[in-house]
Amino acid sequence: MIAAPNARNLLVPALLAFLLLLPVYTSLSGNTFLLTLFTRILILALAATSLNLILGYGGMVSFGHAAYLGIGGYAIGILASEGVTSGFVQWPIALAVSALAALVIGLLCLRTRGLYFIMITLAFAQMIYYVGAGLARYGGDDGLTIQRRSQFGGWLNLSNKTMFYYLCLALLLATIYLVWRLVNSRFGMVIQGARSNERRMRSIGFPTFRYRLTCFVIAGTLCGLSGALLANHTDFVSPAMMYWTRSGDLIVMVVLGGMASTFGPLIGAVALLVLEEALSGITEYWQIILGPLLLLVVLFARRGIDGLLDVSIFPRLSPAKALEAKVGRG
Amino acid sequence: MAEPLLRIEGLTKRFGGVIPSDHISLDIPDGELHAVIGPNGAGKTTLIGQLAGETAPDSGQIRFSGADITHLPTWRRSQLGLARSFQITSLFPDFTALDNVALAVQAHAGHSFRFWGDARRDARLRAPAQAALDRVGLGDRADILVSNLSHGEHRQLEIAMALATRPRMLLLDEPMAGMSPEQSAGMVRTLRELKQELTILLIEHDMEAVFALADRITVLVYGRAIASGSPDAIRANSEVREAYLGEQQVVAHG
Numbered sequence: 001m002i003a004a005p006n007a008r009n010l011l012v013p014a015l016l017a018f019l020l021l022l023p024v025y026t027s028l029s030g031n032t033f034l035l036t037l038f039t040r041i042l043i044l045a046l047a048a049t050s051l052n053l054i055l056g057y058g059g060m061v062s063f064g065h066a067a068y069l070g071i072g073g074y075a076i077g078i079l080a081s082e083g084v085t086s087g088f089v090q091w092p093i094a095l096a097v098s099a100l101a102a103l104v105i106g107l108l109c110l111r112t113r114g115l116y117f118i119m120i121t122l123a124f125a126q127m128i129y130y131v132g133a134g135l136a137r138y139g140g141d142d143g144l145t146i147q148r149r150s151q152f153g154g155w156l157n158l159s160n161k162t163m164f165y166y167l168c169l170a171l172l173l174a175t176i177y178l179v180w181r182l183v184n185s186r187f188g189m190v191i192q193g194a195r196s197n198e199r200r201m202r203s204i205g206f207p208t209f210r211y212r213l214t215c216f217v218i219a220g221t222l223c224g225l226s227g228a229l230l231a232n233h234t235d236f237v238s239p240a241m242m243y244w245t246r247s248g249d250l251i252v253m254v255v256l257g258g259m260a261s262t263f264g265p266l267i268g269a270v271a272l273l274v275l276e277e278a279l280s281g282i283t284e285y286w287q288i289i290l291g292p293l294l295l296l297v298v299l300f301a302r303r304g305i306d307g308l309l310d311v312s313i314f315p316r317l318s319p320a321k322a323l324e325a326k327v328g329r330g
Numbered sequence: 331m332a333e334p335l336l337r338i339e340g341l342t343k344r345f346g347g348v349i350p351s352d353h354i355s356l357d358i359p360d361g362e363l364h365a366v367i368g369p370n371g372a373g374k375t376t377l378i379g380q381l382a383g384e385t386a387p388d389s390g391q392i393r394f395s396g397a398d399i400t401h402l403p404t405w406r407r408s409q410l411g412l413a414r415s416f417q418i419t420s421l422f423p424d425f426t427a428l429d430n431v432a433l434a435v436q437a438h439a440g441h442s443f444r445f446w447g448d449a450r451r452d453a454r455l456r457a458p459a460q461a462a463l464d465r466v467g468l469g470d471r472a473d474i475l476v477s478n479l480s481h482g483e484h485r486q487l488e489i490a491m492a493l494a495t496r497p498r499m500l501l502l503d504e505p506m507a508g509m510s511p512e513q514s515a516g517m518v519r520t521l522r523e524l525k526q527e528l529t530i531l532l533i534e535h536d537m538e539a540v541f542a543l544a545d546r547i548t549v550l551v552y553g554r555a556i557a558s559g560s561p562d563a564i565r566a567n568s569e570v571r572e573a574y575l576g577e578q579q580v581v582a583h584g
Contacts, residue, residue, distance in 0.1 A: 185445050185446055185448065186436055186444040186447070186455075187445045189432075189449045190442045193433050196424055202405045203384075204413075204437045205438055211442065214443070
């Protein structure tokens, strides 16, 4: 499709250019704080992108998605504390454990719908949170410091801030691309159809459960990747990584950015975390400002920031939409 | 003689004190258009629900194409060639008309664990979907979002989707509900063509359409099949007249 000249098609490339060039600016200015902040934003944007796959496209409102952040993170932390520091071992294990957890959780949760699904995913995440808090050998409540970041031989040095930033950016963009391909594939059509009208999906011949479960596992695995990055970013894992408020943050990012939109979760993560950072610099009670802002988005911008950007800058140049709006109702 | 395409034996369903299906037995041979009529609350939709696999019967058996399908899940019945349309339009509103039908084609084009190729550019899905739309007269509305289509067009799309699953038998639940007389006439034409090649179970309130189309008619009253026969036989049946004229008598009857 040819890109219409709308605000989104300007803002998204601008945001990507900013993210690509940020390390140049920070290395010139020596502002490592900004680089650290945006590394964190990219990692959480990856988690939000994985959540968008099930929440936005699949209609599965998981309120326990941060569990996989914790599982991926703890896999790295526990292996590191046991002396296994090779990333080539750590990372596949982190992903595999996340996938397995998502499989078990999905098998049980996906039999429920609506509010029950929200509550049962939340319950699982809280359960895993308490398991983390109970791991006395690995710090329990206090968490676990990671002495050495994942080692990738001569390939990558995660202790190099710039290199780590670019790794996060590359993995985020790869994930966005993957999700985009996925939701437009045959598999994606089934997922989106099941969000829209699952009863009809079964009546035209789809065994929807297995597709939804697969989708749930893919999302959990991708979020586990985000957890592995987060553990390396903070050199620390703790149960707080998977507390329910973190799951809530991820939902906010997706809703704020725009559900079922390609770059929505990235936009939402940037908006939420930058706002949080900026507002907390102004006042201790920054949540009083952030709360109403979110409320406004939910009330008046159902498709999030991404939906707001979907306005043509030159309305005359896109007659196709206007035409459809006119003749659409037959 | 070979078994009929659809055989219903002693099908019974209770909801508390209500018995929407009371030992219904019905044979529908290959190629027949069989209409089920009856007053509101006679259990017509419950019957379709059991045939489609959404409602589990309490007892009785449903055989399709020689196999017992009484306990098969909905999607498997669809794979066997039993397609249904819904009384209350049930579509994918945020997809276009063509997307909707393409999804039905996809359901019968092997498994959908294909994660990479763009499904909307897949001619193996789009071409048959377009053909099904053309068939019901929606060919030029393919790219319109379903939420922007009219009620009559939704009804046509329902049929197109059922057709796109390449069924052997169609279960149509009031396909003409809410249609204008012209739209109904168009639907009658479509169904007349379809009955050349498909077995159809039709539930419909539009008696003119029913008597014009049906090879045989079954009359359902309070869950019981009180009569079954050719349109002429049904027209002449006194019990049927009672059912439609004075329902109290029928209650006493059952």
